Amino acid sequence: MARVTLQTIADEVGVSRMTVSNAFSRPDQLSGELRARVLAAAERLGYAGPDAAARALTRGRTGVVGMLLETSPFDAFVDEVSVGFMRAAAAGLADAGYSLALLHSNRSGDIVPTRDVAMDGAIVYSCAPQSEGVGDLLRRRLPIVRVEGLPIEGVASVALDDEGGARAAAQHLLDLGHRDIAIVAGGIDADGRPLHDPPASDYSVTRGRLAGWYAALQAADVVPRIVATGATSVDDALRARIRELLAAPPTAVLCWSDLAAVEVLEAAREAGLSVPADLSVVGFDDVPLASRVTPPLTTVRQDLDAKGDAAVRALLSMLDGGAPEAVPPLATTLVVRESTAPPRAS
Amino acid sequence: MARVTLQTIADEVGVSRMTVSNAFSRPDQLSGELRARVLAAAERLGYAGPDAAARALTRGRTGVVGMLLETSPFDAFVDEVSVGFMRAAAAGLADAGYSLALLHSNRSGDIVPTRDVAMDGAIVYSCAPQSEGVGDLLRRRLPIVRVEGLPIEGVASVALDDEGGARAAAQHLLDLGHRDIAIVAGGIDADGRPLHDPPASDYSVTRGRLAGWYAALQAADVVPRIVATGATSVDDALRARIRELLAAPPTAVLCWSDLAAVEVLEAAREAGLSVPADLSVVGFDDVPLASRVTPPLTTVRQDLDAKGDAAVRALLSMLDGGAPEAVPPLATTLVVRESTAPPRAS
DNA sequence: CTGCCTTTCTGTATCGGTATAGCGGCGGTC
DNA sequence: GACCGCCGCTATACCGATACAGAAAGGCAG
Known part of the structure; x- marks a missing residue:
């Protein structure tokens, strides 16, 4: 049983293929009576309407x-x-x-x-x-x-505006009086090379945020500590580094994502540090989770x-x-x- | 400037269109030397390879x-x-x-x-x-x-297996000794008709879950109270009914989703009821939120x-x-x- | 009754590819 | 030296539609 196409319907009704096409795509081009007959025949033969791939080819649009x-x-x-x-x-x-x-x-x-x-x-x-x-x-x-x-x-x-957001986050900590600030970032220093100052990243999100943090911190003569992994998501390596950091905790941490910030919260709890009394934590993104964790996270909101x-x-x-x-x-x-x-x- | 197609390349290289097609789709059909020349010409003319729509039409597959x-x-x-x-x-x-x-x-x-x-x-x-x-x-x-x-x-x-999950949830409450149980469900009784027993729903998820809850409850001769809306998501109407329910609270509530259960938790807090001491709440789905709310929700997990x-x-x-x-x-x-x-x- | 415009439908070309059969030339076998 | 088979390429026929330019039929003004 061959496939049903415009031609099948055309033969059945006794009109040209073009007329069948018009019945579907340009109803004003033929009489209502004939159109009804064509559509009825199509229905009867189980024709679903013009083939999507063929139509995409001729019309040059796919939707x-x-x-x-x-x-x-x-x-x-x-x-x-x-x-x-x-x-x-x-x-x-x-x-x-x-x-x-x-x-x-x-x-x-x-x-x-x-x-x-x-x-x-x-x-x-x-x-x-x-x-x-x-x-x-x-x-x-x-x-x-x-x-x-x-x-x-x-x-x-x-x-x-990653840079602007990051700058605001860093400035917020500076305004609160913090001087011992750490930065937690992914997507940098993948192979353990010494970090630049500010560190470089090929990961655009981190790149912009780093630029913003450094802009604010350097203006205040604060040199941050860097906790970083090459991965762009939170992984075990980063978790380990965060725990190392909290062995000699700074007073505040800037994180390149809320997920990373939640990790810091978790590590702080384990280390017996109270947030925000012992440690301030700032996230980035303002995902729904950010407002639900304890304590609710100060963060930089982006409007998705x-x-x-x-x-x-x-x-x-x-x-x-x-x-x-x-x-x-x-x-x-x-x-x-x-x-x-x-x-x-x- | 006309579009670049197989023919353009064919003319440029001085071969047939078919040969160009083969250069892209069936490399074994022509000599390496010619293929390289064809591909070079394609590159030079900015040809991206066979057009996706045309290919979908002839091959009958779109991916x-x-x-x-x-x-x-x-x-x-x-x-x-x-x-x-x-x-x-x-x-x-x-x-x-x-x-x-x-x-x-x-x-x-x-x-x-x-x-x-x-x-x-x-x-x-x-x-x-x-x-x-x-x-x-x-x-x-x-x-x-x-x-x-x-x-x-x-x-x-x-x-x-909505029905099985719901039955297990209801049985869990019965086993704990609850007899005064309410059901919170969406997708039923949209126009305020009297509810059947068990209530009917055209919403398949609710339908299955209702069947499961009733199977367990009826076997224990427990007649549940029903809190329902026609909407299939949590809306203000449902929120209002939940609050009405808690004015004379049952000892336990079965919810058709975790989101609804979270609403019940919220309403209970407002009503000064302690969960689970005054009120037991069971959700459905086990979304990530379920384990994060306070108290963590007893629920029926589905494996997405x-x-x-x-x-x-x-x-x-x-x-x-x-x-x-x-x-x-x-x-x-x-x-x-x-x-x-x-x-x-x- | 003629000429012109609509309305309604048809014929042909085209969209950009691929499948398949076929054709010339070459190396090898018997 | 005729025959065979393979390699590398080409010719032709689709895939299933739409665009566009007519052509037959009917309506209306002059």
Whole structure:
């Protein structure tokens, strides 16, 4: 039993293939009576309407926007920050009629998403500019918006004002009177090289936040202690270093994520340190968890809805033929809760 | 400047279009020397490789699996249960080389995802069988797997053993000695009709859980009090009813979700009731939040990874040409934490 | 009754690929 | 020296639709 196509219906009804196509796609092009007959025949033969792939080919539009993630899709769904971004992006795209396809980086199959999945544009979330996936997308000359991650030549981008947020966080601690401050950061010093001052990172989020912390601290002549791993998520190595740090605790800790800050809270509890009396802790991101831990975390909020909206708006304007345009860094807000206080008088 | 296609390259190199195609897709079909020349020309002309839409048309495969959600994509990313499911499903599909496309139900654009987005198969998560989106997908005769939601004729399904989990939860309260038990459930009695006994619901999750609770309670001759709304998420109406309930509190409450249970916890605190001393509370799902609230919630755990894996496995087997096959209900586990205790001796 | 404009439908070309059969040339076998 | 098989490439026919330019039929003004 051959597949049912426009031609099948056309033969059945005794009209041209074109007329059947019009019955589905341009109803005003034929009489209501004939259209009804065509549709009835289609129904009878079990025709679902124009084939999506064929239509995508001729119309040159798929209705799909891809999202390439630095991590595997699995990890992206674990991280509350990327979930929040996906949420806003998916909602914005849905409003504009686009479906969001999560592209993976598994290149072993015969279909490599970044190269072979049909789409009208893509969002590149926190990816290395030189990664294969990004290369594939660039080669296709698709409209692309980069979100976080290092700059990609010729690609519009949406990013947080990491530096400003970090500066505000550091300044908050300085204003409280702290001078002995540690920084907990991932994505730097992967191979144990001596750290620069300020330390360097190829991980854009950490890079911006480091710059902000150092800007404030150096202005106050404070030299921070650095606790770092190469990993960009909280891992056992980082946990161990945090515990080392708290053996001779500073009075305050700046963390590059709320998750890292929660680890510090945990380690402080183990070490018998009271937060914020003995140790002030500042996170970053303001994920839902931040306000639920004990004590609720002082942190730098980023507005994930705004980030998603900005990315979608930038992409939609390109999909409509607009030129890629720069989006200014998204503002952050310092949220002061109960994990920070003046240092204990010594 | 016309678009660069296989033909452009073919003309440039002076070979047939077919040879260029082979250079990309079947390297063994031409000499290495010629292939190198073709690829060099492609590079020079900025050809990204075979067009995805065209390839999808001829090969009949897209590498995309759609996921249709009952709610908007936005809400799906808010609910920890659906996020957990998406996580597992996306990971499983990525391993198999498929990208996951989130289909929205916005039918106003010219591209209706369920009808017009090219895909090889779809997962239908907790959707009404008679919804337009489901109808579109069925008409296309795509391989489909249903996850949660009411049965869809001829569609393989993956669902939780809601009934067994609920029965275990109710039995746990009975074993503790509770006789005055309330049930908090959404998705029933939307228009205020008198409730049946057990109450009816068109919302499959609630339906299964109700059946389980009643099975255990009726066997013990306990008649529960019902607190319900038509909404399937926690809303103000439900919050208000919970507060009414606690004006004359039962000794224990069975909730159809952890989120609802957290509301009960909150309302109990407001009413000056101590959990579990004055009131035992049981949730459902075991979302991450459940173990973090105070007191940690006794709840029925569902394994979202298993659910995602089961759905993906079922779909993959159909994509490989297998027949749809029934997947047995997924097991649940009662997790006893600190929100349940024997009723206060009266 | 003629000419012109609509309405309604059809024919052909095209979208950008891939499958498949076939063709010339070359080395090798008997 | 005729025959065979293989290698490397090409020609042709699709895949399933849509765009666009007509063409037949009918309506209306002059």
